[in-house]
Amino acid sequence: MALTEQWAAHNYHPLPVVVSRGEGAWVTDVEGRRYLDCLAGYSALNFGHCHPRLVARAERQLRQLTLTSRAFYNDQLGPFAEALGTLVGKEMILPMNSGAEAVETAIKVARRWGHQVKGVPADRARIIVMDGNFHGRTTTIVGFSTDEVARAGYGPFTPGFDVVSYGKASAVEDAITDDTVAVLLEPVQGEGGVLLPPDGFLRDVRHLCDTHGLLFVADEIQSGLARTGRTLALDHEGVTADIIVLGKALGGGILPVSAVAADVGVLGVITPGSHGSTFGGNPLAAAVGHEVCQMLATGEFQERATRLGARLDAGLRGLGHDGVREVRCRGLWAGVDLDPQLLTGRELCERLLERGVLAKDAHGSTVRLAPPLVATEDDIDLLVEAFSSALAAGGRPPPPGPSPAPIG
Template sequence: MNARISNPHVELEERYCAHNYAPLPVVLSRGEGVWLWDDHGRRYLDMMSAYSAVSFGHAHPRLVAALAGQARRLAVTSRAFYSDRLGLFLQRLCEMTAMPRALPMNSGAEAVETAIKAARKWGYRRRGVPDGQARIVVCRGNFAGRTTTIVGFSSEAQYRDGFGPFDGGFDSVPFGDAEALEAAITPHTVAFLVEPIQGEGGIVTPPDGYLRRCREICSRHGVLMICDEVQTGLGRTGKLLACDHEGIRPDGLVLGKALGGGLLPVSAFLASNEVMEVFAPGDHGSTFGGNALSAAVGYEALGLLQDGELFANTREQGHRLAEGLRRIQHPALREIRGRGLMLGMELDPRFIRARTFCERLMTCGVLSKETHETVVRLAPPLVIGSEETDFALQAIRDVFQGLPHHHA
């Protein structure tokens, strides 16, 4: 496509921005609900939600009102002082998740880094692990962010290439294998960090009962179970948290993305009093984490979830989307995975690569993005309705109908 050459906005990004992304050739200028418009006025259905950050849709009126109203009053002072917004936000967050305390940050990666620091210090102070020897078990295929500590335990070669040395302290096991977790635990193991569904890994879902089994193993060995729900949390799978589907409560919880209502970055690490008590003033912090503007938006975003209507809609539309996808009969479609409105289509690259599929979807008025070259993610805002879901399904069917039934 020649948009990179002919569009002045693309040319400016290509000229001045580091080439650390390969965007689809569309220039977006406006969003409302589940719809996006490009700079030529063409409308697209958003089937990605900015990796779940726009779970409430674009420019949700209640969230925009909260943002604007708070911006006129007070935005950022740092946590050198109290504000009249943060306590209310954290109270709502802790009460809804049944976690005693929260430490507010900005990005999901920052919240994961906070979880790692908390788990290590808890291991040294509470478990008696020798200083500098704490270990954390992670899963292959994980994605928890882009910081050097986090990419150090990634199993994706590109995420690590050229960015070492890494600090170590992580043991990797297969995702979905509870026995492998138990085998990896040593006297120096302080935590198990896991995504209930691996998002960037390809919308990979573990076997039923996996999280319950991991919870039992961690409890028996005195190891913290930390669930990274940056993508899966806050209704994305049809419940407040993905771990709610198995009725378990982790020792630590990482939230982000949707917590900012699609308007600004808001994240948090939540944990028990015992874990949070390892932090003293000066141990950890963030200039912007917990600012009044973020707290006001986060408070309102959580309020949108309290009546449960979005959870019900997510389950209904997720079922409608998944069933519609499963009715597509084409050899290029290998598998449909996921839960709620976090779905992935695994494609056979001998027919079409996921990037090409997304480019063709774009011409049909649907925007999404590939992951791991063979998976198209389908994760629209949770406010999507049946008409929009059917629009997406028809676009997907149209792309498949344009493919041959025999691979090259």
Template sequence: MNSLFAGQAGTTQDEILLESHYSAHNYAPLPVVISSAEGCWVTDVDGRRYLDCLAGYSALSFGHRHPALIAAAREQLDKVTLTSRAFHSDQLGPFSRDLAALAGMEVVLPMNTGAEAVETGVKLARRWGYRVKGIEPGKATIIVAANNFHGRTTTIIGFSTDPTTQDGFGPFTPGFRAVPFGDLDALTAAIDETTAAVLIEPIQGEAGVVVPPSGYLAGVRAACTRENVLFIADEVQSGLGRTGATFACELEDVHPDVYLLGKALGGGIVPVSAVVSTWPIMEVFDPGSHGSTFGGNPLACAVGHAVVKLLETGEYQRHAATLGRTWLDQLQGLIGGAVTGVRARGLWAGIDLDPTIISGRAACERLAERGVLAKETHESTLRLGPPLTITADELTWATDQLRAVLS
């Protein structure tokens, strides 16, 4: 054991022990130690292969080590990786131009993580509320949805309705009002003269891939337009092809005022996030009002630009939509017994389990034993989101393993 702790590679149990000894216990990972990966598959330190049906919570939407993304990163590594925003780089402009075009917007503010994008969106909404809408200084409010998940910073968890994210971390930032997700009447009633924005996930990922009622997003858009309120769509998880469309909002032909993007934008290589909007909104930021040392760095922009190029053809969106329809039929066939409900859009699904029969954790452990990696959320829901590069045969095989575990 002393040699292991000195740095020599070990077995799965050795590596888990080493990590447990030196890494903070803020996660409870499945007992799988991944050492290499390619496409939709990963290999552990003992040489066993697994089909990755979590895909880094959508951060690996294009699979592990996608050739085009690896090539873009390698090329940029030989040039320059970081300048800080004190200087210009030759990668930020092309990346911003093409991402804005992909989103049907005009301007991009690059950050690093999804939580940073959300925090930036909060600052953007408040400053827009004061400078453009004319809200009384210090009084701006933002409407959010119950059971949301937007990140882990203290501001963001302050408007979460999940007590496990808040326990022991208060006091929290005021100025947020939570209403039931999917309840348009409640959202409309919450809007008043202090409301700067509505911030929602078009599909709630951490809540269990919860899809709102038909017409809800269109209703949110209409209410925001009518009341002069910004509609901010957090598509950190749902965006960039995951649901069978470039953005989940497009499933209802809805265009928000602001997109918050992340995860898949970094191609599973580097953290890349962005706030994407129009100039009349984004121009409330001026030099010194917001920033990030690493946000918009050349390496991140090179990888993010390569991701945008992959999405411009629509190939991945069509693939997710086509496979997703077949997959939903397969998953609905599981309902009964341990499975109490199924929701899916594209290659993103939530499967509710009867906890008296099997817990989410136990289901994931048994899936791992059969070579499929997934992760539970809220103890009794399985969340599945394989890479958009998965084949029909691979997806069917994974569903077969799921059926075997749950039956």
């Protein structure tokens, strides 16, 4: 911890635990103490730590070929693109690395489509976005964020974005102009605290996009790939986006892999030289991503998220503690709002740490819970029990002490 604080920039405020190993839903610190990981790398670890199938696939590819750049074909990208396109119902994918990189790509695609296909004059394309959004950390993206901590001091920002209230179709409609080319949103706002849209909102946005000739761009980086109990969170309302942005779990918790998926009529606006990425679509990433797609094609992980999520939801709603203001759950993904007069999210996460559970706060008074989809029913029960115990501790907790005793 001392070395990290001295040599690494302080852009995070980590809990005082030093993780050295992981297996499934559990991690072990440098002193041999075990913790249930209920953050799962912000959904990047949907399949848990070091999933044997994914590790084996990565190891095989590591011995064969890791990087060519897109200047040449490689034998892994085509099968990966086919598998991912088939999984999410799109004709074409554009592979990238980080989630923010994929969102930036989607923005570029939407603008170029707006100019070339919709006929919006050059340099006038506008995109409607939601308040409370989180799409990444680039200057363009934080420029349309409503989180002042994320954007303060980074201006001037890229123009062309109109921010409206999340969950209000009328606000989306009022913001549409002749220059509007797309609506960009998260089907569930993860960083916002697992905020769920009102029933029908996503369908209404789809209807508005169809009516006005706009692209519906869905950021499924955290919510997609089985986290909510469906392959995509959009599937809960039977809605299809024109552009689907994917990342995090696509790399199996092994390396960064992201992608933009769309039909040829949309992604076809990208031509040689107009966009690129040295590592995007590299053979190692493609091999792991392909394996992820094959695992998701069985439906096993979607079913697990649904079943375990229902157990988590019931457990959290049954806590019966005055300090809990609201519980939101979709699949194996929950946001718990606390009474900030009694306890902050950070304080509760510190209490959970003492009880062998790792979790992350959001916006002060919310705790996010996203165990890996390979967690067991006993793991979920342990999480609920630890949450209940942490709430019942009473008062402000003391500064974090030594790591807890081994669990399990």
